[in-house]
Amino acid sequence: MSRSDVLVDADWAEAHINDPGVVIVEVDEDTSAYDKGHIPSAIKLDWKKDLQDPVRRDFVDKTGFEALLSGRGVSNDDTVLLYGGNNNWFAAYAYWYFRLYGHDKVLLLDGGRKKWELDSRELSTDVPERPRTSYTASEQDASLRALRDEVLAAIGQRNLVDVRSPDEYTGRLLAPAHLPQEQAQRGGHIPTARNVPWSKAANEDGTFRSDDELRTLYQSEAGLDFGKDTIAYCRIGERSAHTWFVLHELLDQPNVKNYDGSWTEYGSLVGVPIELGDGR
Amino acid sequence: MSADGCGAPAGGVSVSAATGDQAVVEGRVVHEGAPVVTGYARLLGTGDEFVAEVPLGEDGGFRFFAAPGSWTVRVLAPGGLRAERVVEADFGQVTKVDVTL
Numbered sequence: 324m325s326r327s328d329v330l331v332d333a334d335w336a337e338a339h340i341n342d343p344g345v346v347i348v349e350v351d352e353d354t355s356a357y358d359k360g361h362i363p364s365a366i367k368l369d370w371k372k373d374l375q376d377p378v379r380r381d382f383v384d385k386t387g388f389e390a391l392l393s394g395r396g397v398s399n400d401d402t403v404l405l406y407g408g409n410n411n412w413f414a415a416y417a418y419w420y421f422r423l424y425g426h427d428k429v430l431l432l433d434g435g436r437k438k439w440e441l442d443s444r445e446l447s448t449d450v451p452e453r454p455r456t457s458y459t460a461s462e463q464d465a466s467l468r469a470l471r472d473e474v475l476a477a478i479g480q481r482n483l484v485d486v487r488s489p490d491e492y493t494g495r496l497l498a499p500a501h502l503p504q505e506q507a508q509r510g511g512h513i514p515t516a517r518n519v520p521w522s523k524a525a526n527e528d529g530t531f532r533s534d535d536e537l538r539t540l541y542q543s544e545a546g547l548d549f550g551k552d553t554i555a556y557c558r559i560g561e562r563s564a565h566t567w568f569v570l571h572e573l574l575d576q577p578n579v580k581n582y583d584g585s586w587t588e589y590g591s592l593v594g595v596p597i598e599l600g601d602g603r
Numbered sequence: 604m605s606a607d608g609c610g611a612p613a614g615g616v617s618v619s620a621a622t623g624d625q626a627v628v629e630g631r632v633v634h635e636g637a638p639v640v641t642g643y644a645r646l647l648g649t650g651d652e653f654v655a656e657v658p659l660g661e662d663g664g665f666r667f668f669a670a671p672g673s674w675t676v677r678v679l680a681p682g683g684l685r686a687e688r689v690v691e692a693d694f695g696q697v698t699k700v701d702v703t704l
Contacts, residue, residue, distance in 0.1 A: 352610030356658070371608060408658060409610050437658075440641050443681045488654050490670060500646050500655035500667045501611040503625055522653035527645075527679065559609050 360446030396453025406432035416564035425461025469580035482553035483516035508590030552578035614660020638663030642680030
């Protein structure tokens, strides 16, 4: 796996808008962006309504994923090109999710919706009709997802990467600064976690930094030991999916997991250790 | 709205969702007298450290929920348009910053 296998630019996307083997998918939490205009031929996935279990805190199971993609007209043979707002957070989350359920032909659009908009490329309000398919998902690949007990056992043993902003990491803020600050959880971070904000992996236009810059960021500056396994987390698991994409897909690190429970779970657990401040 | 997700709605979360102890930074972006509806506002901390970003709303608006202190708001829009403003935020205050590109 390398950058060219998983990441494409806007020119590539434009050239494949009418490619019958490519399904372009916009993924957002707030899908009103799609409704106002999207890359021509793109369908949408709603991060919450489509990808999360409506009752339990978990994402849709294998059967639910199969029903979702079948209904949206995505087949197992299609190449799925994902993009979205928020610097591709939710698109990266969906990418991780496609990988979890065994869909290998999946790509991320570098820069996502933001670069597409800043470049003044065409947006369409036409919603494509795709004939129903019969999609079959694999069992969830547990090697890509960390649950809380594994995270607790990883303290001081593996690389833990907290990809939230420095103010969330230190406990000064409990949510990103574009959201009201919540009170239910304790602030801080998992002990021994290094803070490498997701934003350091991205340029201002939302594209990913070069592989050399990314290696310098995680190894030289943050001090991650690439010889160890790694777990990334944030607040709910989408920003850390962005970092999972960088470490696992762009930098080809073999054992990287996303902890999608992240701080909204860990910061509410009774009796677990929490570290405040800079952490080192 | 509840903060179930981490996404940044266009224009920022409605201020009515905020309790009185939030440190709000908000404003509007205009270009040649009209609101800029396609663009992004970024909130930067000390040393230009990225903190948050929202797409501009239909009125060119943006809103952040910061912490007390000094912040930089940087606006990006198509055509290479950009601008920066330095603002001070504090709990219980709504700091207004309007940006002309």
